[in-house]
Amino acid sequence: MDEITVYSKPSCVQCTATYRALDKAGITYTIVDVTQDPAALEYISEDLGYRQAPVVVVTDQDHWSGFRPDHINRIATNTNKAAG
Template sequence: MGEITVYSKPSCVQCTATYRALDSAKIPYRVVDLTQVPAALEYVTDELGYGQAPVVVVDDQNHWSGFRPDMISELAKRV
């Protein structure tokens, strides 16, 4: 599994919940602020088709939007 990226925005409750769940599961990740990186916002909206944060990208085929503890649990099994 490559590096997990969490595309987020400030003051986002679902983003914070996602960070906490990833930290709790000891899953490493990097955060990209969608309000600071225009190319990231374009990638998330135009290429992936998401309209809400956070967007978690594991790889080209495995990504989701919103707080998804079920998906984080599945990731934890692979770490």
């Protein structure tokens, strides 16, 4: 699986919920703070069209905004199938 990136901002409740769900599912990820990285903010807002954090990017075609346990479960299931 590609490296998952979570574009986030400080004090974001949905971001924290996303980290916890990813951790619980055993999914590794990288956090990018969009308040500290203007290029990352431009990428998620201009290129991907999102206005809400977190933005989770799995691949160029697989990404979403907000806390989405359904997507996290899908990724975890696909990861487990690939590992097994």
